[in-house]
Amino acid sequence: xxxxxxxxxxxxxxxxxxxxxxxxxxxxxxxxxxxxxxxxxxxxxxxxxxxxxxxxxxxxxxxxxxxxxxxxxxxxxxxxxxxxxxxxxxxxxxxxxxxxxxxxxxxxxxxxxxxxxxxxxxxxxxxxxxxxxxxxxxxxxxxxxxxxxxxxxxxxxxxxxxxxxxxxxxxxxxxxxxxxxxxxxxxxxxxxxxxxxxxxxxxxxxxxxxxxxxxxxxxxxxxxxxxxxxxxxxxxxxxxxxxxxxxxxxxxxxxxxxxxxxxxxxxxxxxxxxxxxxxxxxxxxxxxxxxxxxxxxxxxxxxxxxxxxxxxxxxxxxxxxxxxxxxxxxxxxxxxxxxxxxxxxxxxxxxxxxxxxxxxxxxxxxxxxxxxxxxxxxxxxxxxxxxxxxxxxxxxxxxxxxxxxxxxxxxxxxxxxxxxxxxxxxxxxxxxxxxxxxxxxxxxxxxxxxxxxxxxxxxxxxxxxxxxxxxxxxxxxxxxxxxxxxxxxxxxxxxxxxxxxxx
Numbered sequence: 001x002x003x004x005x006x007x008x009x010x011x012x013x014x015x016x017x018x019x020x021x022x023x024x025x026x027x028x029x030x031x032x033x034x035x036x037x038x039x040x041x042x043x044x045x046x047x048x049x050x051x052x053x054x055x056x057x058x059x060x061x062x063x064x065x066x067x068x069x070x071x072x073x074x075x076x077x078x079x080x081x082x083x084x085x086x087x088x089x090x091x092x093x094x095x096x097x098x099x100x101x102x103x104x105x106x107x108x109x110x111x112x113x114x115x116x117x118x119x120x121x122x123x124x125x126x127x128x129x130x131x132x133x134x135x136x137x138x139x140x141x142x143x144x145x146x147x148x149x150x151x152x153x154x155x156x157x158x159x160x161x162x163x164x165x166x167x168x169x170x171x172x173x174x175x176x177x178x179x180x181x182x183x184x185x186x187x188x189x190x191x192x193x194x195x196x197x198x199x200x201x202x203x204x205x206x207x208x209x210x211x212x213x214x215x216x217x218x219x220x221x222x223x224x225x226x227x228x229x230x231x232x233x234x235x236x237x238x239x240x241x242x243x244x245x246x247x248x249x250x251x252x253x254x255x256x257x258x259x260x261x262x263x264x265x266x267x268x269x270x271x272x273x274x275x276x277x278x279x280x281x282x283x284x285x286x287x288x289x290x291x292x293x294x295x296x297x298x299x300x301x302x303x304x305x306x307x308x309x310x311x312x313x314x315x316x317x318x319x320x321x322x323x324x325x326x327x328x329x330x331x332x333x334x335x336x337x338x339x340x341x342x343x344x345x346x347x348x349x350x351x352x353x354x355x356x357x358x359x360x361x362x363x364x365x366x367x368x369x370x371x372x373x374x375x376x377x378x379x380x381x382x383x384x385x386x387x388x389x390x391x392x393x394x395x396x397x398x399x400x401x402x403x404x405x406x407x408x409x410x411x412x413x414x415x416x417x418x419x420x421x422x423x424x425x426x427x428x429x430x431x432x433x434x435x436x437x438x439x440x441x442x443x444x445x446x447x448x449x450x451x452x453x454x455x456x457x458x459x460x461x462x463x464x465x466x467x468x469x470x471x472x473x474x475x476x477x478x479x480x481x482x483x484x485x486x487x488x489x490x491x492x493x494x495x496x497x498x499x500x501x502x503x
Contacts, residue, residue: 023251025280025296029397039394042408045386049378052368059444059503060242060362061395061407067363073448074129074241076361078403085359085403092356095349096122100309102183103334112336112344114310115186116179116323118146122353125237125308129360130453132237134214134462135194142192145462146308147178147216148233149226150428162274162283166429171230173223175322177307186330187222194234196463201472205490209472213423214463223327231435233426234461235290239452241445242411243288244358247297248395248404251285254415257390268387268477270416273439275431278302278315287415290460291430292439298354302345305353311336311344319344359403362444365410367502376499379492384481388440390414412443412503421475424459436476447501467500468493 031039046053058064063078077089098110099120105111119125125132125144132144153167170176174189182188196212203209216234218226260271273286277295284295294300302315310321312335319335320327336344345353367373380386389412398405417437427435438460446467450456456466464470474482485493 023396025277025284026248026396027399027401028250029399031397043392043394045391046377046381049374049381051374055408056410057365057368059365059410060245061409063245063359063361063403063407064364065361067366067448069451071128071452071454073363074239074360074445074452076363078244078359078361080403081359082402085355088352088355089359092352092354095345095353096126096356100311100344103336105336108336112311112319113183114179114181114321115183115330115333116189116321116327117181117310118177118179118308119143119181120309122304122309126240128452129240131239131449131455131457132462133453133455133457134234134236135192142180142194144237145192145194146235146237147190147192147218148235148428149174149176149178150231150233150430151227151229152231159276159283162276162432164432165274166432166434168231168429170322170324171227173324173326174226175324177322178218179310179322182222183333186333188220189222190218191220193217193219201486203490203493204487207490207493209468211469211472212463212465214461231426231428233428236457236460236462238290238441239445239449240357241360242362242409242442243297243360244401244404245362245395245407245409246287246411246413246415246442247358248398248401248407249393249409249415250396253393254285254287257414258416266384266387267480268384268418270388270414270418270440270477271432272415273417273431273433286431286439289430290438290441291433292415292417293430293433297358298350301354301357302350305345305350313343313345313350314347315350317343358401362409363448365502366447367498370498370502372495372498373502374499375492376495376497376502379488379496380499383484383488383496386412387481388414388416388418388478389443390440410444410503413440416440418478419476420478423475424473426460443500443503446503467497 062080065076065079100113101111102113103111134145135142149171150168153169157167157169159165179189180192195215198210198212201209258271262269273292274283275286275295277284286292286295288294288300302313305311305313306316307322312319320331323330391412392410395404395407417433419436420438425436458464458470471485
């Protein structure tokens with residue numbers, strides 16, 4: 001048995017209410033006992049792999065959209081939005097796509113860029129709401145690859161309401177992220193350089209896979225040397241579909257799968273990241289980001305405005321974004337928050353972008369009844385992949401979010417942190433996540449990656465060039481599953497990949 005959610009709460013906190021991580025930021029209608037029983041039945045692990053599970057073809061429930069065959073498969077609004085909410089979605093899309101310009105400017109609603117930045121709009125990193133990519137050569141851009149920075153924290157950096165919090169602080173000169181673009185008159189912080197070393201992995205049946213191990217360097221540093229204890233973490237922009245549905249999964253359902261001490265002896269020790277909510281000024285369950293470092297989609301959106309574009313919001317108020325006190329010219333330069341807006345993106349603008357991000361729809365599954373796909377689904381479960389990639393949930397009943405309310409969804413994630421071994425480690429803590437831990441990424445839409453993004457790069461830094469390579473990089477808690485994939489019959493391995501490509 002996994003630990004109960006109440007046990008997990010008590011283990012995480014000292015002197016904090018058991019309800020400190022509940023879903024009070026959502027307008028929730030409590031479940032009845034009858035609903036709880038139905039949910040337990042409908043999300044139970046499958047036992048019959050001869051046919052698809054009921055409703056499996058609609059991974060986002062009523063919000064599911066038909067799977068388009070062009071590059072815009074991830075740019076659709078949830079199918080169950082009202083006409084009014086559909087207009088709100090398009091307004092949020094306009095904010096998401098909008099190109100920002102420097103201050104001062106005659107376009108007052110769009111000025112405030114930088115002065116140091118990674119992209120001029122959200123779309124720059126999240127092309128067509130799909131995955132970013134790692135540079136394949138020195139000539140390739142690193143637009144959708146960010147390098148996060150931190151140094152070890154001190155006693156004053158602790159958040160004492162969160163047990164096991166791993167305190168860090170921004171790098172003193174360069175802040176929390178390298179900005180590799182800048183406005184005229186301001187040096188960019190660095191140029192990101194990625195190189196790869198290839199090595200082979202021998203598979204059963206005489207097959208071989210070639211993996212590439214990345215190395216990262218920051219060249220042409222614009223503001224002096226980095227701190228000697230700096231920790232660097234490369235992060236490729238993830239796909240954005242289904243985020244509002246992930247936010248609507250009850251915290252208790254996520255915490256019920258946590259087993260930090262591996263009490264059941266299955267080798268899986270998933271545990272929640274607990275992070276500080278800037279908006280609600282209290283600890284909350286982390287859900288978003290590659291290490292689940294953000295508790296809400298709104299905070300994740302505001303943090304991206306600040307770090308990636310240098311845009312202020314009500315949650316992160318600095319008009320200069322991630323610039324530090326060592327970057328005096330950046331702080332003293334004109335910003336776009338001195339007019340009637342107060343912030344470069346105000347409450348309304350942040351709400352629009354959050355609504356848009358929450359309602360990017362999940363496309364329908366393909367080939368769910370194909371015999372090879374069904375065999376791959378069986379391999380997925382018998383190999384143990386579902387131990388972390390939890391297939392399904394039922395979202396909260398939400399009074400004011402009908403598109404996300406009480407939907408049976410199939411994201412294939414437990415939303416928890418797992419030790420993925422030293423090969424995938426970035427060695428940079430985030431909240432309670434150690435340098436070897438990552439949040440289980442959702443798998444829905446993974447088979448459409450090439451169609452949407454023009455590549456099949458996976459994992460946090462894009463090192464894997466296809467799904468098989470991504471599996472072969474799994475270590476730590478997932479090492480036994482990875483080893484099973486290496487030694488299984490080639491036809492089972494092919495079926496597993498075919499199943500994942502159908503998601």
